[in-house]
């Protein structure tokens with residue numbers, strides 16, 4: 001069968017990171033591998049790169065039997081529109097949705113134009129579904145909600161299976177993919193799950209409470225096959241397993257692999273493995289993304305039980321001493337007073353990370369924070385696109401919502417446009433990418449200004 005896999009176009013209404021982060025659609029690349037393994041023909045269309053207008057052209061030219069969409073929380077409205085386009089073009093085409101948002105809330109896609117929703121994806125359940133579509137049968141398959149079965153499920157769901165992504169199917173888009181200022185940049189997963197269980201985090205809830213590692217030899221083989229000079233490793237904490245990290249370094253040194261890497265790492269692992277950073281730096285590790293989260297030890301203890309205010313400073317120094325950039329992040333608490341925003345700016349000046357991002361606290365329904373804050377929610381759980389880690393979701397307690405957005409806006413300026421961050425961007429990234437990022441920051445300012453001046457925000 002012919003399967004058209006689609007990453008939907010950007011939802012322009014939402015607060016988005018597209019100007020800073022624009023990674024390849026790893027999820028549907030994995031799906032492409034599964035489909036090709038069982039003999040289907042695949043075309044991948046990335047509507048984040050090309051115009052949405054081309055979608056109908058692809059439908060006509062490729063004439064698919066199945067269309068599959070990958071989804072994040074910001075994509076729901078657009079997927080429903082595209083699914084309607086598919087059914088109008090040919091009502092016999094089967095429409096499938098998968099991806100993070102389908103895993104988190106499959107019910108968002110229970111819609112007359114969507115035939116199947118994947119809560120979890122494995123080789124086995126996909127193969128069964130394709131056979132069912134070919135044979136016109138209708139038995140229940142684990143992990144999949146079917147419209148014909150009124151989206152009722154009785155079988156327990158399964159975990160997503162790791163599948164090596166098919167990077168060939170994104171060949172024509174690959175030059176466009178970047179991560180922060182680094183481009184072209186590929187995305188790689190070498191492990192999934194996290195054992196830290198931070199109170200605010202959805203990642204370990206999506207991927208599982210334990211770390212599952214892929215064999216390091218396979219990881220290095222995959223790195224060797226990647227064309228791009230930059231690789232963003234999306235594992236929740238690439239520094240977790242010392243033995244594996246050392247093996248990784250041995251292999252890339254032995255095979256003389258010259259790439260630049262960006263990873264996620266935790267403060268504690270940076271401090272515990274300080275000796276390794278000189279070697280990581282020599283082997284192309286250019287940036288570590290670190291959750292600083294807060295300036296307050298009590299808060300850190302409640303959220304992570306792992307780091308401290310001074311630990312954040314120490315981790316920053318270790319990376320900077322080894323010429324590895326630190327891209328930190330803070331969480332903005334809804335109980336912040338104006339004084340707290342000032343304290344955070346002051347703390348940022350002590351840390352001086354190369355880059356810093358921030359997001360308002362998100363009491364995601366998958367986390368215990370949801371029950372804690374559900375009475376203060378500004379949006380409903382079903383306003384899915386608002387759960388994008390950019391919008392303020394919890395009503396502030398020390399000021400009005402408009403004032404809070406104003407404080408966020410004032411906070412963003414010294415955090416993003418300070419001399420050490422601008423100097424870093426100008427030296428580390430091509431000039432065009434630095435401008436793009438500054439433009440992206442201005443776009444976020446626009447969203448915050450809209451919230452400040454909107455009559456609907458009280």
Ligand code: B12
Nearest residue numbers: 016017021023026027068069070072073098099121160388
């Ligand atoms: C890399 C990444 C990105 C990349 C690429 C994302 C992409 N796939 O297009 C970029 C930088 C573009 C990105 C952007 C955003 N991201 Co992001 N991102 C991640 C990250 C770090 C890894 C995701 C990933 O690639 N996982 C590995 C792949 C293999 O898993 P997967 O996509 O789930 O795919 C599997 C299944 O779901 C399934 N599948 C996927 N697609 C399909 C399609 C079909 C038809 C089928 C059957 C199956 C299927 O098959 C795969 C194999 O099992 C996660 C954190 C995490 N660890 O999950 C955050 C994360 C997913 N992002 C998040 C957010 C909020 C965003 C943004 C909305 C931020 C913003 N405000 O702009 C934007 C959305 C923009 C957009 N429209 O894509 C949240 C998700 C919240 C949510 N409910 O959606 C996460 C969880 C981070 C967090 N805050 O904790 N992101």
Ligand code: SF4
Nearest residue numbers: 194196197198201236
């Ligand atoms: S915030 Fe990072 S360390 Fe904490 S649970 Fe999530 S992925 Fe793990």
